[in-house]
Amino acid sequence: MSAPVVVLDSKVLLLAYAxxxxxxxxxxxxxxxxxxxxxxxxxxxxxxARILTGPAFSLPARLVEGWVRDLREFCEAAPDQxxxxxxxxxxxxxxxxxxxxxxxIAAEHIVTGERSxxxxxGRYRGIExxxxxxxxxxxxxxxxxx
Amino acid sequence: xxxxxxVSLSIPKDLLREVExxxxxxxRSKSELFRExxxxxxxxxxxxxxxxxxxxxxxxxxxxxxxxxxALVDEARRKSARTRS
Numbered sequence: 001m002s003a004p005v006v007v008l009d010s011k012v013l014l015l016a017y018a019x020x021x022x023x024x025x026x027x028x029x030x031x032x033x034x035x036x037x038x039x040x041x042x043x044x045x046x047x048x049a050r051i052l053t054g055p056a057f058s059l060p061a062r063l064v065e066g067w068v069r070d071l072r073e074f075c076e077a078a079p080d081q082x083x084x085x086x087x088x089x090x091x092x093x094x095x096x097x098x099x100x101x102x103x104x105i106a107a108e109h110i111v112t113g114e115r116s117x118x119x120x121x122g123r124y125r126g127i128e129x130x131x132x133x134x135x136x137x138x139x140x141x142x143x144x145x146x
Numbered sequence: 147x148x149x150x151x152x153v154s155l156s157i158p159k160d161l162l163r164e165v166e167x168x169x170x171x172x173x174r175s176k177s178e179l180f181r182e183x184x185x186x187x188x189x190x191x192x193x194x195x196x197x198x199x200x201x202x203x204x205x206x207x208x209x210x211x212x213x214x215x216x217a218l219v220d221e222a223r224r225k226s227a228r229t230r231s
């Protein structure tokens with residue numbers, strides 16, 4: 001059975017790195033073990049790097065670039081797409097881009113933060129949208145942190 | 147020029163048998179399995195090291211929970227939208 005194709009957003013990436021041992025962190029582990037095919041858009045990687053080098057974290061760019069290179073070893077990078085526009089829920093540009101990226105590569109899942117507005121959609125053109133813990137549960141992969 | 151090098155290593159017989167069985171199941175060579183295992187091991191170490199630094203920085207700036215981290219991303223997006231408009 002082939003590994004499910006899952007698009008991750010920058011919330012999940014930040015949660016995975018800032019809260020090791022949580023469900024998002026476990027997603028990275030599953031991606032390294034190739035139990036899921038994790039995909040991140042170039043825009044998501046850039047946003048993740050911007051947040052880590054930005055005022056809140058102020059981490060050195062050189063260090064963050066290395067982490068992004070590592071991420072690309074176990075996550076496939078997808079090109080950016082024009083964002084899907086929606087008013088209900090009203091999406092941020094980055095959320096619209098995430099959905100269009102997932103649609104363009106025919107992903108089966110989008111995993112975003114547990115408090116993301118995207119979760120209100122539940123599904124978009126057959127792509128299931130879930131938080132990290134419920135995604136792992138849905139796949140029968142037990143989330144140790146929940 | 148070859149960019150691989152042949153190395154010899156000693157491993158317990160039962161572990162080797164397990165590797166051979168797994169290689170058969172996956173229809174891959176033992177070498178491929180060893181390479182994959184080493185890559186994953188080193189990658190996990192690097193990811194864990196990054197997690198340690200980022201988690202420490204998150205605690206340092208008072209980012210106590212996942213809700214706060216998501217709010218930080220939302221705020222960064224709002225700022226970026228204001229810059230664009």
